[in-house]
Structures are given as structure tokens and as C-alpha cells.
Amino acid sequence: WKSMTRPSWCPQGPPLLPWIGNALSLDPAAPESKYSEWAEQYGSMYYVKLGAVEQVVLTDPALIREAFSRPEVSGRPDTASMVLINNNNGLVMSEGELWRETRRFTLHHLRNFGMGKSQLEGYIQQQIAGFCEEILKPGCGKEISLESSLNVAIVNIIWNLVASEELGITDEKIKSVINRINRLNLSTDGLQAFAVLDLAPWVQKVTPDWLINRERFEKEFADIMKEGFLPALQRHRDSFDPGSEPRDYMDAMLLEQHRRPELMTDHHLLMAIHDLFLAGNDTTATTLRWAFCFLCQRPDVQRRLQAELDAEVGRQRPPTLADRQRLPFTEAFILETQRLGDITPLLVPHRTVAPVSVGGRHLPAGVQVVGVGQAVHRSARYFAEPLQFRPERFIDSDGKFQPDKNVMPFSVGKRQCLGESLARNELFLFLACILQNFSFRFPEGYHHHLEQDPDNVFIRSPKPFKLIPERR
Numbered sequence: 420w421k422s423m424t425r426p427s428w429c430p431q432g433p434p435l436l437p438w439i440g441n442a443l444s445l446d447p448a449a450p451e452s453k454y455s456e457w458a459e460q461y462g463s464m465y466y467v468k469l470g471a472v473e474q475v476v477l478t479d480p481a482l483i484r485e486a487f488s489r490p491e492v493s494g495r496p497d498t499a500s501m502v503l504i505n506n507n508n509g510l511v512m513s514e515g516e517l518w519r520e521t522r523r524f525t526l527h528h529l530r531n532f533g534m535g536k537s538q539l540e541g542y543i544q545q546q547i548a549g550f551c552e553e554i555l556k557p558g559c560g561k562e563i564s565l566e567s568s569l570n571v572a573i574v575n576i577i578w579n580l581v582a583s584e585e586l587g588i589t590d591e592k593i594k595s596v597i598n599r600i601n602r603l604n605l606s607t608d609g610l611q612a613f614a615v616l617d618l619a620p621w622v623q624k625v626t627p628d629w630l631i632n633r634e635r636f637e638k639e640f641a642d643i644m645k646e647g648f649l650p651a652l653q654r655h656r657d658s659f660d661p662g663s664e665p666r667d668y669m670d671a672m673l674l675e676q677h678r679r680p681e682l683m684t685d686h687h688l689l690m691a692i693h694d695l696f697l698a699g700n701d702t703t704a705t706t707l708r709w710a711f712c713f714l715c716q717r718p719d720v721q722r723r724l725q726a727e728l729d730a731e732v733g734r735q736r737p738p739t740l741a742d743r744q745r746l747p748f749t750e751a752f753i754l755e756t757q758r759l760g761d762i763t764p765l766l767v768p769h770r771t772v773a774p775v776s777v778g779g780r781h782l783p784a785g786v787q788v789v790g791v792g793q794a795v796h797r798s799a800r801y802f803a804e805p806l807q808f809r810p811e812r813f814i815d816s817d818g819k820f821q822p823d824k825n826v827m828p829f830s831v832g833k834r835q836c837l838g839e840s841l842a843r844n845e846l847f848l849f850l851a852c853i854l855q856n857f858s859f860r861f862p863e864g865y866h867h868h869l870e871q872d873p874d875n876v877f878i879r880s881p882k883p884f885k886l887i888p889e890r891r
């Protein structure tokens with residue numbers, strides 16, 4: 420009876436089954452749809468229990484903003500799977516002082532090395548030129564997929580800031596590292612077994628490790644580190660000089676480790692690098708894949724984007740970040756792609772680290788706080804005809820781009836995406852530079868709509884598709 424009772428601090432929510440709560444109601448491949456459905460029934464704040472995990476779910480943008488701006492809501496889930504994967508190290512899953520210090524330090528150094536500034540622009544354009552030369556040009560007139568080659572072009576940009584190294588766009592080894600790291604962290608295959616631990620932590624005590632694949636997971640993780648990051652870190656260690664200016668983020672981390680060994684342990688350092696690699700590649704590459712999907716679905720939108728580019732930039736020079744102001748429809752297209760593509764429909768869950776009041780309710784410490792981005796992005800309350808792809812909704816009567824604060828793909832508040840400025844620059848330059856030179860269409864008879872890849876649980880990716888590039 421006790422396990423079926425909602426707490427007095429949040430009395431509304433779907434009915435709870437004994438012990439398992441609402442766990443059976445969620446589709447593991449797309450849990451966000453149930454959360455959005457519940458939003459219609461139970462309103463802007465409701466209570467959900469997934470086995471042992473208590474969640475307060477927020478579906479109203481003002482409430483998400485209020486909660487995520489509070490330091491008391493800046494923790495991360497401490498469920499068994501999360502602890503196993505990250506051990507609360509790194510950038511994305513750490514909390515408390517370790518997170519605050521590492522986030523401040525990372526932002527400072529990545530900005531120093533050019534993140535969000537025009538000094539990185541030339542390098543981003545170089546990656547786009549390589550992608551056009553090696554993937555799009557040879558693919559003209561043929562059916563191609565934009566899978567890991569797009570990720571490599573994107574990963575090179577963050578990897579340049581982190582390790583001053585460039586990886587080949589068609590290099591199979593790096594593609595395999597990217598695929599393995601994404602699969603392990605983001606796919607149902609990697610995480611299904613551990614979900615059981617979260618629902619009922621006691622299962623851990625009675626289940627042999629081999630049954631939940633713990634060893635396989637740990638070995639795969641160690642192998643990826645060995646193949647992907649350790650060689651670069653070792654090269655930095657070998658040539659590191661504590662007396663001179665850091666060359667990149669790895670150097671800066673090693674210097675900090677020199678100064679504060681208790682904070683920058685080897686594992687934390689490696690996890691921070693892993694987090695930048697992961698957070699900085701599949702997010703942006705998946706957003707671009709949605710963009711290509713919408714371009715093929717809507718040739719009229721594609722033509723309008725190209726007409727704007729031709730009129731404002733021409734074809735003699737590549738578009739630059741300084742052209743942004745003059746390309747309002749391109750900006751509107753990107754925002755609409757982020758709204759409807761909605762790659763993180765549940766954002767990333769937070770946890771209360773101390774009691775806190777949100778929306779007039781007093782939440783205790785230790786509760787997960789889930790902001791349902793999808794319930795905002797696809798709600799008719801905030802967007803007219805929310806399932807239609809309409810970039811014009813962000814263009815005002817003077818023809819200017821009018822961003823809408825209810826579109827929050829990078830989340831909000833204390834843990835708002837650390838790479839937002841970099842990602843925005845990448846999305847703009849990739850789309851503008853590519854559309855200046857290429858057009859895209861789906862193969863004859865293919866329609867995509869909004870179907871998602873069922874294998875990817877954390878990032879809502881489009882179902883794998885092929886497209887045909889043509890030279891303009």
C-alpha cells in the first residue's frame with residue numbers, strides 16, 4: 420500500500436502499481452511520449468515512480484526554468500546504472516564541487532582555445548570543405564547515408580580544442596571508436612541490462628554480474644578508452660611542460676592535475692575528455708541529420724534557404740558567422756529543426772541535492788527532476804500546429820528572425836549545455852556552406868516523416884535514411 424501512495428508534496432500523477440510504480444507504462448525506446456501524454460492528464464508538475472526511483476516531472480517551460488536555475492536542483496541521478504557508467508566523474512554526470520570546478524575550468528579553457536569565437540571558424544569551414552570533398556562530391560547522384568562521416572567532421576572540431584589533433588573523415592578506426600562509444604552510452608543495447616538495477620537496486624545483490632553484462636560493459640569501456648583517448652593523453656603527458664602555456668584542453672587538464680591532484684584524478688580527467696567527445700559529436704551530428712531529413716521532405720523550404728543564401732552571400736565565397744544577421748530564414752530553419760527534431764526530448768535528468776521549493780511546492784532532497792522538453796516543443800499551447808515543420812513561425816512581420824525562449828534544446832539554468840555556442844556556430848556554418856553548393860532529395864518514393872531510430876534511447880535520432888546529393 421505504501422509503495423502505491425504518492426507523497427504529499429506532489430499528489431498528482433499516474434496511478435502506481437505495487438513496487439514497480441509506473442515502470443511498465445514507459446516504452447524503453449521512446450519514454451518521452453508517455454511523459455508528454457501524462458502532461459495532458461496531470462498538468463505541469465506530476466509525480467512518477469520507476470521502481471525505487473522517484474521523479475518529479477516538469478512540463479511547463481517557466482517551471483523548468485525556475486527549477487533548473489536553482490543550485491539545489493543541479494545534481495544528477497545517482498542510480499546504479501549512472502554510477503556504474505560514470506562513477507559520478509567527468510562533466511555531464513558529476514555534481515557538487517567537482518562538477519562546479521570542472522565546468523568553470525572547462526568553459527574557461529575551451530573559450531580561450533576558441534569555442535564560440537570566430538578564431539575557430541576557419542577550422543570549422545575546413546572540416547566542412549573536407550566533408551563536401553570526400554563525402555558529398557563523390558556521392559552526387561547516388562544514394563548515400565550521412566552516418567559516421569558526419570560525426571567525424573563534427574568530432575574533429577571539439578577534438579581540435581581538446582587534443583589539437585585531426586582525425587581522417589574516412590578513417591575506419593575513428594569511425595569505429597565513435598560508433599562504439601555512442602552505442603555503449605546511448606543505445607538500448609548498452610543500457611537495457613542496467614535499467615533493471617535502477618528499478619530495483621536489491622536485484623544487484625542477488626544477480627550474478629555476468630547476467631547483467633557488467634564485465635562486458637566495463638571491458639568495452641576500458642577498450643574504447645585505450646583505443647580512443649589514452650594514446651592522445653600519453654602523447655600529451657610525454658611532451659607536457661608544466662612551465663609553459665597549455666596548448667589545448669588536455670594540457671590544461673594535466674596542468675590542473677599537477678596543481679590539484681586530489682580533484683583531477685586520472686579517471687575524472689579521462690571521463691571529462693570522454694564527455695566532451697560524446698556530448699560534442701552525436702548531438703550536433705544528429706541535429707544535422709534531422710535538418711537533412713526536413714530539407715528532403717520540404718523542397719520548397721530548401722529552395723527558399725538557397726535563394727536567401729544566393730541573395731545575401733552569393734556563390735563566390737563561403738558563408739561566415741558574420742552573415743548570420745542577414746540570413747534570418749536560415750536561423751529560423753535551424754531553430755525549427757531543433758524544435759521538431761527535438762533530440763533530447765527529456766533533456767538530461769537533474770536531482771535535488773537539498774530540499775527546495777519549486778512552483779510553490781516543497782521538494783525533498785534526492786528526487787530526480789525531469790524536464791520534458793517534448794511536452795513544450797510539441798504542445799499547441801506554445802506553438803501553433805506543433806507537428807508541422809514551419810520555420811516561418813520564427814520570422815516576424817519585418818522579416819527578422821525572432822527566437823522563441825520556449826524552444827530549449829540546450830536546456831536552461833545551471834547545467835545548461837556547456838557547448839551551446841560551439842554547437843550553434845557549427846549548425847549554422849554546416850548548413851549554410853553545404854546548401855550553398857549542394858541540393859538534396861530522398862530516393863524516389865521514400866517518405867520519412869518523424870520516425871525515430873528505435874536503437875538510440877538518449878538522443879532522438881531520425882530512423883536511418885538515404886538521400887541523394889546534387890551539385891548546384
Ligand code: HEM
Nearest residue numbers: 510511698699702703763767828829830834836837838842
Ligand atoms: C545541437 C547540439 C547540442 C545539443 C542539442 C545539446 C544539448 C544538451 C543538453 C539538453 C544538455 C543537458 C543540460 C541539463 O542537464 O540541463 C547538455 C549538456 C552538456 N553538453 Fe550539450 N548539446 C549539444 C552540443 C554540445 C557540444 C558541441 C558540446 C561540446 C562542448 C556539448 C557539451 C555538453 C556538456 C559538457 C554538457 C554537460 C553540462 C553539465 O552537466 O554541466 N554539447 N547538452
